[in-house]
Amino acid sequence: MPGLLRGVARTAVISGTATAVSxxxxxxxxGRWAQQDAExxxxxxxxxxxxxxxxxxxxxxxxxxxxxxxxxxxxxxEQLKQLGELKAQGVLTDEEFEVQKRRIIx
Numbered sequence: 001m002p003g004l005l006r007g008v009a010r011t012a013v014i015s016g017t018a019t020a021v022s023x024x025x026x027x028x029x030x031g032r033w034a035q036q037d038a039e040x041x042x043x044x045x046x047x048x049x050x051x052x053x054x055x056x057x058x059x060x061x062x063x064x065x066x067x068x069x070x071x072x073x074x075x076x077x078e079q080l081k082q083l084g085e086l087k088a089q090g091v092l093t094d095e096e097f098e099v100q101k102r103r104i105i106x
Contacts, residue, residue, distance in 0.1 A: 050088050079104045 080101065087097040 047089065076104055 083092070083097060083100050083104070086092045087094070092100070
């Protein structure tokens with residue numbers, strides 16, 4: 001009988017230790033996930049803020065184009081708007097933005 005009690009006690013100690021370790025790992029992982037969620041939400045808020053702020057600034061009005069260049073000017077303005085959005089989203093660096101802007105303007 002003493003051997004049986006010793007085996008049961010050993011099993012209880014091992015089981016308790018495993019449970020404690022498992023709980024600690026679970027809490028640590030939950031904390032990491034919560035931190036990742038918070039960081040992702042912060043990034044989304046920053047992007048939403050940048051997108052909301054971009055339309056608030058009116059684009060400078062271009063000089064009156066010649067009659068035949070109206071369609072070409074409209075395309076250039078649209079390309080510049082798209083380029084500005086890419087820069088605001090962080091897809092383009094300042095240097096890349098300037099290079100592409102010069103290419104569009106000609």
